[in-house]
Amino acid sequence: MSQFPSDSILVLADVTPLGELSSSVAAVIGEASTIGTPVLVVVAQPGLAERLSEAAGAAGAPHVLLYEQESTALTTPVLEALVDATERVNPGAVLISHSIEGKDVAGRFAARTGNALAVDVVAVGRDDEGVFAHHSVYGGSYEVDSAVTFGTPVITQRQGASERRAAPTRAEVHMLDVPVSTGPQTTIEAFEPAEATSSRPELRGASKVVAGGRGLGSAENFRLVEQLADALGAAVGASRAAVDAGYIGASHQVGQTGVSVSPQLYVAMGISGAIQHRAGMQTAKTIVAINKDADAPIFEVADFGVVGDVFTIVPQLISALEARDK
């Protein structure tokens, strides 16, 4: 008999290169806890067991399956550990963050185990027939549920989409002993952390985002977006038009061909709200739009809209925020 609860939901932890649980893990555990008992799979360098189990417990995982490995192979050890954990736990679903690494592992895991994959979900639920995934699709125009008709659903969860959190607990750690893969794999030969050029939050998974569009007019004027972001402690986003015009780097692009965000607050400055942009931000909890065209489509999805010139409104907003913080 398995030593894990019969309603176990396997959650794969994203681990940072410094060996810490990524900030997205708590939300995936939180979502898993609404449909069963989260069992967290963690793959990390040896020697981190105590620290990681404390972090897992704080995030609400009562069970941790830890695989300590020194391999420099990309993805493969994580995939092997997840396959091994699935055999041991026999979970009702496997939840993985829709991060760069998570997407990679999820696709390979679903193919390897012959299970169906539901990607970029914003929530999960359970009904009489089992686990289902809730999606926001077509640029947020429709909300749909999907469920698998066989096997164990493999689900990737959009970062920032869930506010659910499990109550902190004490995690019981079980060690995984996974046979080392001899198959072809990509390995990391050298690793050097890039120096942080900004103290702003990462766009992916940020709780507040301030984004600017073509309406800013130039890279110099785009500073206004950054200033408002700093006043709010927010990450900086951009429309594709702003990226194409060279106002800011492509990693800041929000939308269909950029990053999908689901923050608590999304401020759109000088962005018209094309469907491809909305696809990446429409699930934000509160959307504030500032645009001088009252008919701009962004106002259709905005909770608060200001019709006016960003260069008049935003400096006043920044002054008000700074005055409030004094």
Ligand SMILES: Cc1cc2nc3c(=O)[nH]c(=O)nc-3n(C[C@H](O)[C@H](O)[C@H](O)COP(=O)(O)OP(=O)(O)OC[C@H]3O[C@@H](n4cnc5c(N)ncnc54)[C@H](O)[C@@H]3O)c2cc1C
């Ligand atoms: C296949 C495909 C994929 C795409 N992927 C993406 C994507 O991932 N992300 C994305 O964003 N776009 C994407 N696009 C492009 C998208 O269709 C739009 O062209 C783009 O989002 C427009 O950017 P924008 O809103 O900044 O510019 P515009 O549409 O030109 O809008 C600028 C807005 O600024 C307002 N404005 C101008 N001056 C001011 C001012 N001083 N104060 C206030 N408001 C002002 C204007 O009224 C206007 O509404 C994609 C397109 C295609 C075809």
